[in-house]
Amino acid sequence: MEVMSGSCRFGLWFVHVWWSGAMIHHVLFSKSPLPGAVPPSFTRYCAGKEERFQSYESVATSYPTIYGQIYQAVRNVPYGETETYGEIAGTVSTSARVVGQAMRRNPTPLVIPCHRIVGKHHIGGFTPSPEIKEALILMEKKTRKRKQPG
Template structure:
């Protein structure tokens, strides 16, 4: 199966994705749309379907690096819930700062739902905008 790419809107942003079959290789948030249709699972997820991304896998979770362990722990956070950087660090056998670095470089956000990782005392960060993190968490809290 070949590599496919496309995008769909979410608020003021466009979610760009690159995939082959059920393996997602990249997800980015940009202001402009990409050529090509979005993967149907992303459309269902952004419409509020809690199970839409469950059948997809991410290149980020492959292997046994500390980042792969972190990404697998983040994938285990249920839809509509959050976990702290410290909780993910404990699950992956590392420290919160490393979790923050992994979240910042996550190649497949949404599939590895880094927006569900929050600071002990607040929402934490998110690229491209904290408003998008709030919108994703709000969407999930209504349906989760």
Template sequence: MQTGSCKFGLWKVIVSWEGNTVHQVQFVRTAPAGAVPVPFTKFLAGKTDSFSPLVSSAVSGDSAYARIYRAVAEIPYGETRTYREIALAADTHPRVVGNAMAKNPTALIVPCHRVVAADGTLGGFTPDLQIKKDLLKLEAANKREKN
């Protein structure tokens, strides 16, 4: 397994992966130096909307969380879905979706920042809600540029 980090604003993004499978993504203040897969640096710089060919290890299997992570992974770049919409797609309850998002081991690959409450509020994001705001802002700006 390889581990490295890159920057996103004031945060560092630690990525652990093996081949094309990403096992963990974390936002932290300090991190050891080391390269990350190129799609991460391109995505965080607003130069791509895809992590291809990378995949999340969290989408494997038929557990409720795996179904949720697969549904979230299908949310198009620059768009959002509600916890309820994801719950319907994954055949579960919105509260279970919220719990899965809080435990998402591969943020960005499984773009939990694109899941919001039905009333439009953002919900949460670990470790700081500002990261979610910044990711949504980055995607909105880049989507406008492409259209």
């Protein structure tokens, strides 16, 4: 199937997406736009809707290394919640550092919600800029709050 590409806005950033059918190949934050539209899930998500990308699959979860398991575990972290690198490490029997490395190399952010994985004592990094991570976490919290007050 043909690989499609496009971008949508998230604040000051653009979210570039490459996909074919239900398979997401690559997602990337950039300062400049890429021509073309993105699957509706992405525009919904960027508009602050609760979106789990459930009808999509990421190439990342089928990596043959332990990274594949890490990505799978991260995918299960619900919208609006966070977990630490160490906690993810526990579920797949590796170290927090390795989880950090897997997050750094995550080919499909948002689909694999690596922004929900934070350090125990600090927010942790994000490529290309940790501001994005903060904004995403904040946005999800606000959406959650709006949905179920109290």
